[in-house]
Amino acid sequence: MTTSAVTHSAADGRPSLSVVIPMYQEIDNVEPMVARVRQGLAEYRGPWELICVDDGSRDGTGERLSEVAERTGPHLRVIRLRRNFGQTAAMQAGFDAARGELIATLDGDLQNDPADIPRMVDELLERDLDLLQGWRRRRQDDLVMRKIPSRIANKLIGKVTGVALHDYGCSLKVYRAEVIKEVTLLGEMHRFIPVWVAGVTAPQRIGETEVAHQARQFGVSKYGISRTFRVVLDLIAAFFFLRFGSRPGHFFGSIGILFGLLGGLMMTHLLVVKFVLGENIGDRPLLFVAILLLVTSVQFLTTGVLSELLTRTFYASGERTHHRIRWQSDPDAAGWSEGA
Known part of the structure; x- marks a missing residue:
């Protein structure tokens, strides 16, 4: 079994789905996150798999993921990176390993609701999109530290790149695998994934939809006000690579x-x-x-x-890999959850 996208659909034609979750220092969120994903996809009428990527955590997140995977079944696949490469590299590792025709991503902090994924899959197919971005319209975060900087960044990114979305920072997204696998993620490019996707498909095939958002229950946020300054630097880099990356x-x-x-x-x-x-x-x-x-x-x-x-x-x-895997579930032993 290879890790390329496979066509494995239920009787009603629902495409196979890979859910990718990067996790770093989230040991307390491992079991509830896996349970929430299984509950949210229980009615998904198609085959799906869950890929959890431990980004070099030092609190035992990787070990806890492996323990949960043994109890859960082969449709839960675990990838452990050798060290902390960052969220972008963890996402890239998950995309490389994903076998589904569609790929969904969300954070491992329980603030995104996996129950939104089946609806987003239906909406992506109905609207014939290549990327459907989540929009946390009622965001449950600190106003000064998270909301205001995020709104400023979203407006600035949309103005500079021409891809206007309300919530670039929301990790809950659904992609067509054939499109996102054409994008090579580097640095901290996960903030600008819709912009990079617009480089390989028409901006009209990128949409957004409202999703639920909840306050963090366990662990601490990995982001602060300093992220705003990094966004500006990343935006300059994104503008350069989009306009002049090949020339x-x-x-x-x-x-x-x-x-x-x-x-x-x-x-x-x-x-x-x-x-x-x-x-x-x-x-x-x-x-x-x-x-x-x-x-x-x-x-x-x-x-x-x-x-x-x-x-x-x-x-x-042809170099694409910018992370190093320490261990991952055996792809040949990986399975699918057949859904409802």
């Missing part, structure tokens, strides 16, 4: 040409002043500015050429 030479080259033109015009003016008007230009600040612009222009142009070479090398290598 970085155009980005650096455009700046280099602009600086070169400005420097060239200044030098032309100084040449006229020197040889036509006969004035001394050696002590003019404009001369040093022109020289600086021309040197900077050459640097940007050469950077553009080097970035083009690196981009072509990267795409030629």
Whole structure:
């Protein structure tokens, strides 16, 4: 059995579903989370599997997941990363292992309700979408530390990227596996998954729907106000890679040409002043500015050429994996829950 998407549907045509949950330092949430997922998908009329990814937890989350998996059955698959690689890498590990035609993701802190997943699957199919994003309209979080920064970030992301959604930060999403598997997640890109998906499918095939949200019961949040600043930096990176990811030479080259033109015009003016008007230009600040612009222009142009070479090398290598797995359930022994 491979980990590629498989067509395994019930009599009514419901597609196979993989539920991916990244978890870090969530030992108290393991058993209730698994129970909630099984309860929420009890009426799902199709085969499904649950993939829990332990992102290098040190509180015993990975061991607890393995214990629960032994009692639950082969449809619960556990992946344990060698160290804490971050939520983005944990999601990527889950996507790589997922075998379903659809993939759903949610956080492991019990704030998302797995019972929303079957409805979201139906809505994604009815609206013929490639990604359905959850919208925590009645969010049960701290106003100053979570809600206000999140609203600002959502508006900023939508303005810059053109993909306008109310709640980029909601981890409860449903994807078509064939689409999300075309996206390689790096760094902390999980915040911008709809933006990256828009790079491989039409933005019109990305939708959102209201979902339930509950206050955290166990453990502590892994996010704080500092996340706002990281979002701004990640947004700049997302904008660059979406617009110029496959042609970085155009980005650096455009700046280099602009600086070169400005420097060239200044030098032309100084040449006229020197040889036509006969004035001394050696002590003019404009001369040093022109020289600086021309040197900077050459640097940007050469950077553009080097970035083009690196981009072509990267795409030629086919490298996609940016995490290291310590242990995972045997894919050959993995099974499906046949649903209702």
